[in-house]
Amino acid sequence: MNTIASLLIGEIGYVSEESLESIPLKLLEMGCLPGAEVELVQIAPLKDPLYICVNGSHLAIRKETAAMIQILKS
Amino acid sequence: MAKNDIKVALIGNPNTGKTSLFNQLTGLNQKVGNYPGVTVDKKEGVSKLSSTQNAIITDLPGTYSINPTSLDESIVLKTLLKKDIKESPDVILVVADVENLKRNLLLFSQIKDLEVPTVLAINMVDQMNRKGITIDLSLLKKELNTEVVLISARKNEGINEVKSAIIRCHVAAKASPLCGINHQIDPDYFDKLKEISPNYSLYELWLMVTQNNYPDTITKSEKEKLLAFKKDVSKLKKYQHKETIYRYQEINKILKKTYIVDKTKATDLRGKLDKIFTHKIFGYFFFVLLLFLIFQSVFDWATLPMDLIDNTFASLSNFARSNLDPGVLTDLLAEGIIPGIGGVIIFIPQIAILFLFIAILEETGYMSRVVFLMDKIMRRFGMNGKSVIPLISGTACAIPAIMATRTISSWKERLITILVTPFTTCSARLPVYAILISLIIPDTKILGFINLQGLVLLSLYALGFITAIIAAYILHKTLDIKTRSFFVVEMPNYKLPSFKNVFFEVVEKTKSFVLEAGKIILALSVVLWFLASNGPSSFDNVAQNIEKDPININLSTKELQQKIASVKLEKSYIGILGKTVEPVIKPLGYDWKIGIALITSLAAREVFVGTLATIYSVASDDENTATIKEKMQSEVNTVTGEKRFNFPVGMSLMIFYAFAMQCMATLAIVKRETKTWKWPLIQLFGMGLLAYVASFITYQILS
Structure with missing residues (x-):
């Protein structure tokens, strides 16, 4: 199962419809919606947090959160 | 209005x-x-x-x-x-x-x-x-x-x-909702919610239910009906998710018709800068270098205006004394009020420079990158990447820093950040450090360009940060608070700082600091002057007794005046207070005069310098009022005959000020933010004990 945490730097995925319930409301509000394109921009030096670009928003989220969000790879 | x-x-x-x-x-x-x-x-x-x-x-x-x-x-x-x-x-x-x-x-x-x-x-x-x-x-x-x-x-x-x-x-004054949330999610459910009260919009009622936040104007029966909606928590959560998705669908529909982006025109400045600022080695290197530059410049740039302010107020005192009729009011002005105001004004250069740098870091968007770099490290110590901002702005003042913790959503991470922030070297410690460093550390350059005094100051900042981190780790391991930690930070575009925003921020923060801290300092210096110029009955006879004493027969008039003044200080109320605490602080290398300064700086650290200035100007009774630094330099330890502010005493004092919680305003703000006296009291006594033990060890090893 692919999640945002399993993306490589520069790789793009799409947030899967199934993960709706597991996306924290706050992230949803910031644009991390099912179907949205998500790119892993950068990983912090100590492997956590992750710097992603989703739906045009540039966000840093922790790995544990990223691992909850399922994606489909293109 | x-x-x-x-x-x-x-x-x-x-x-x-x-x-x-x-x-x-x-x-x-x-x-x-x-x-x-x-x-x-x-x-x-x-x-x-x-x-x-x-x-x-x-x-x-x-x-x-x-x-x-x-x-x-x-x-x-x-x-x-x-x-x-x-x-x-x-x-x-x-x-x-x-x-x-x-x-x-x-x-x-x-x-x-x-x-x-x-x-x-x-x-x-x-x-x-x-x-x-x-x-x-x-x-x-x-x-x-x-x-x-x-x-x-x-x-x-x-x-x-x-x-x-x-x-x-x-x-x-007409307003209509943009998204009719009810019909898209569950019409029956939302129709029932709307029926509860005609005084609120449907969305307001929905917010009251989901956020458990009720305005004072809501009636008891309305509130009860709203509470009934809270029973099915999973349904609430599901509907909130649906609401957000529905809103985005509506927004997308509108933007599709009205908003077009030609992606080929986008430049990738952000990507290039991010590669540097969040690089695994260079990112940290740049951050440390930046901090180093900030603190060096605070020390370098502020020295000149601070000396200027110091001298100006010394000559003002002098002017007041030589041009006004001698008397109690002139004394109050020259020895209490003018040095008191000077003790506040002297802060402005350093505080303004610090606030300037912090405002620029925030404005450019660089601060978010620091949060990104530091989150994993800070988490090991029970904090959050966002804790970096309070810890850095704590170098200006702990009060806005503690308020800045409000963006941290986990209570435990926020509490730990609040508790350790006062360890970072705030600008109130700066005048204490600055004057002690200039007294005990030679003004030389290492390797030709690093200012030794600046290096010592930087070490004191490092000491503050390291202590904060260690204290956080101990709290992380001992505090039993279970909260869900959630972290999401936007990485904004890089921007050139706007001059106007930075300027307003610096003016606003410096102004409120000076006004508020100024009130405390000014009031204290007047009280202090009174306590130092008055005493119990034996105080009044000091001059007579000394003049009559045959030992003093060979002293010149000036020497006699000085002796009277210093004995008078000893017999005054403040002298008695200082003498009372002297046995406790003697092992740290302090005498009763420093003891007085320690007592008064329980209110605010920066009072230390002003207190010593007031005490020494009362004690010297010198017509040519010298600067604070000169007064401290000429102060002699009566037992050893050495300078009072020698290396061991100076170090011990700086360590004491690095650790002790001497700020009433911060204690008050911690009480307000944590809603209990428990945490500020733990700070007061915990940090006080640490300060005492550390200064004791420092003095005993060095002397």
């Missing part, structure tokens, strides 16, 4: 230029409820909308949504849910960033559903060409059913249009 002023709430996502717009609308005509004991909740300003109409603009904290996840954001919800005629806004002004319009419109759609007249200001439109963005403004107005204005707050473009839109919107 006049009766017909329009009350405007300014709201928007972080990093949308909300502050710039606020500054453009209000100019320097703003005030912050701040320091000590008053909250920083509200920044208000008056804006002249037209020749006959003013508006009171309230700047609310930046937020991505009305649903709060931190204390900061809950202020927004509380303000907007108020139904009080005096306080609830007449018009809401939403600021959006043209580049992230989609996400910004989520907040707008929530606000619009409150059914309050709303103006949308789309900011940074000067960037549209460069980013390849086109907007169909008239269609957007129609689709959003609201006033929309394109502005560039930094370039002062579109501000007048915002003003007239506010007036139009206020006059029309």
Whole structure:
């Protein structure tokens, strides 16, 4: 199962419809919606947090959160 | 505030230029409820909308949504849910960033559903060409059913249009929701909710249920009915998710018709800079280098103006004494009030420089990168990447720093950050360090360019940070608080800092610090002067006894005067107080005069220098009032005959000030933010004990 945490730097995925319930409301509000394109921009030096670009928003989220969000790879 | 002023709430996502717009609308005509004991909740300003109409603009904290996840954001919800005629806004002004319009419109759609007249200001439109963005403004107005204005707050473009839109919107005073949430999710459920009260919009009632936040105006039976909706928590959560998705669907529909981006025009400056600033080695290297440069310049740039201020006040005292009639009032002025004010003014250069750097770091967007770099490290110590901001701004003052922890959503991480922030070297410690360093550390350069005094100062800053980190680790392991930690930080675009924003920020913060700290310091120095110039009955006979004493027969008049003055100080109220604590502080290398300064600086650290200045000027009775530094330099340890402020004593004092919790204003703010006296008391005694033990060890090893 692919999640945002399993993306490589520069790789793009799409947030899967199934993960709706597991996306924290706050992230949803910031644009991390099912179907949205998500790119892993950068990983912090100590492997956590992750710097992603989703739906045009540039966000840093922790790995544990990223691992909850399922994606489909293109 | 006049009766017909329009009350405007300014709201928007972080990093949308909300502050710039606020500054453009209000100019320097703003005030912050701040320091000590008053909250920083509200920044208000008056804006002249037209020749006959003013508006009171309230700047609310930046937020991505009305649903709060931190204390900061809950202020927004509380303000907007108020139904009080005096306080609830007449018009809401939403600021959006043209580049992230989609996400910004989520907040707008929530606000619009409150059914309050709303103006949308789309900011940074000067960037549209460069980013390849086109907007169909008239269609957007129609689709959003609201006033929309394109502005560039930094370039002062579109501000007048915002003003007239506010007036139009206020006059029309009609407002309708943007998204009818009820029919898209569960019509029956939301119809029942709407029936509870006709006084609130459906969305307001829905917010009361989901956020458990009820305005005072709600009746008891209404509240009971609302509480019934809270029973099915999973349903609430599901519906909130559905609501957000539905809002985005509506926004996408509207933007598809009105907003076009030509992606080929986008440049990748952000990507290039991020590669450097978040690089695994260079990122940290740059951060440390930056801190080093900041502290070096604080010390270097501030020295000259500080010396100038010091000398000016010394000559002012001197002038007062030689030109006014001798008497109690002149003494009070020359020995109490003037040195007291001088002790406050002398802060301004250092504080202003520190606030300047912090404002620039925030403005450029670099601070978010620091949060990103530091989160994993800070988490090991029970904190959060966002804790870096309080820890850095704590170098200016712990009070705004502790308020800045409100953006941290986990209570445990926030509490730990609050508790350890006072360890960072605040600017109140700076004058204490500065004067002690200049007394005990030679002014030489290492390797030809590193200033040794600056290096010692930097080590003291490092000591503060390291202690904060260690204390955080201990608290992390011992505090048994279970909270869910959630972390999401936006990485904004890099921007050149706006001169106006930085300038206002520095002026505002420096002003409130000087005024508030100034009151305490000034009051204390007057009290101190009184206690030092008066005493119990034996005090009055000091001069007579000394003059009569045959031992003193060979002394010159000047020497006799000095002796009288110093014995007088010893017999005064303050002298008695100092003598009482002397046995306790003697093992740390301090005498009773330093003891007096320790007691007074329980209120605020910076009082230390002023206290010694007052004590020594009372004691010396010198006609040519010297600077504080000269007075301290000439002070002699009566037992050893050495200088009072020698290396071991100076070090021991600096260690004491590094650790001890000597700031009443900070204790008050911690009490308010944690809502109990438990935590400030733990800080007071814990840090005090640490300070005592550490200074004891320092002095005993060095002497």
